[in-house]
Amino acid sequence: MEEKTAHESPSNGGERSPKNHRGGMASWVRDLVISVAVSAFIIIFLYQPVRVEGTSMLPVLEDQDRLFVNKLAYRVGEIHRGDVVVFLYPRDRQKSYIKRVIALPGDDLKIDHGRVYVNGTPLTEKYVPPRFEDSRSLPEMIVPEHEYFVMGDHRSISSDSRDFGPVDRDLIYGKAAFVYWPMEQVGVVH
Template sequence: MFEWIKSIALAIVIAIIIKTFIFDTTYVLGYSMYPTLHEKDRLFTNKIIYLIGEPKKGDIVVLEAPDDPDKDYIKRVIGTEGDLVEIKEGIVYVNGNPVKENYIEGDIYTHNDLKIKVPEEEVFLLGDNRVEGASKDSRYFGTVGIDSVNGKAFFRYFPFNDRFGMLK
């Protein structure tokens, strides 16, 4: 009986360590990342990746919401430290080059013309859903400190359909 209890306790401790420091799960609420992510998608998030590296352009990240610390947001990294991000006439540019955004739907117009240089230790984030008002992102709250980024979403484990698998 003691061995059985010891094995269960060890499994619980290992699970807590993994969930706290290495991997987590994320439940998607809302449509700010549509069509890449849909409401009620469930994702695995790598929490350790940004302890040993920094977010890269195109990463889908989970972050502490800058406007509500009780929430997490999920967004895509568009610009990293030192980049000049511009939105002109609905097109996103990084360092003067248009961003190839094959993850957004059709000819969606990216609202809110702006020009911003990403400060050190910060990132510029956008939701994939560019319909006006669909995403609270860096157009709304500005750049975000890398320390607010909790991890990289990398795998959709639910629903079990054609969207199951690695995220792009």
């Protein structure tokens, strides 16, 4: 049985005929079109690159970090407490915000001098260093159905659900997945 190779040598002594050259160009164009189509599919339906503007998510995300947002995560899965999400700002849907989910629909939420309580239990927040804590309080509330209470990790400067209220599920379009720039920040977003 003869084994075929993926790339065979030209039979005319190594010279390319004009016909072979055209075939190579057509193959190159085909590969380019497929690459563009796959890239467009990924960006439209799966992952979208975004740039962080601001410092409200320090120390996890820094100003000007670039990351990929997983747009499929919440089409097929649930939003969980602790997820870092990207959403359309409720007061100006031309802007996107990135924050951490603190409370889910139906949760009982209270903030007492910066300490967050969900369903009566203090939330353990290892992602908020002491220097970024805030002493604001928020009266007890039940997070409405189909809405999520979000906060920045840099609590003392973040504009978040404490200011603009819980975020409707329909405004959340992705989960922060992976920082790809700058190189020293490369890694999965936690």
